[in-house]
Amino acid sequence: xxxxxxxxxxLPWRYLAFDVHPDQLAEAIAGAKAMRFIGLNLTIPHKLLxxxxxxxxxxxxxxxxxxxxxxxxSQRCCWDLATPEFFVxx
Numbered sequence: 001x002x003x004x005x006x007x008x009x010x011l012p013w014r015y016l017a018f019d020v021h022p023d024q025l026a027e028a029i030a031g032a033k034a035m036r037f038i039g040l041n042l043t044i045p046h047k048l049l050x051x052x053x054x055x056x057x058x059x060x061x062x063x064x065x066x067x068x069x070x071x072x073x074s075q076r077c078c079w080d081l082a083t084p085e086f087f088v089x090x
Contacts, residue, residue, distance in 0.1 A: 026053050039071040
């Protein structure tokens with residue numbers, strides 16, 4: 001579904017799924033950043049673990065204590081909840 005939407009927008013991106021053990025989440029985030037990924041989506045239990053692994057948290061991330069979208073910006077790792085406000089802002 002994500003790749004169909006990406007293709008419909010004509011973007012040269014791919015949405016990929018990776019099986020990451022919770023103990024290796026920090027390394028996976030660092031690897032994605034090193035490979036110049038645009039960002040990551042996380043599922044449970046990673047959403048909770050990632051809160052302490054990013055450089056910036058938005059208000060909703062701080063409120064909920066969970067991360068489901070990580071965006072890489074200027075070598076910083078930023079977190080947002082994928083809320084309607086997130087999509088409007090970005």
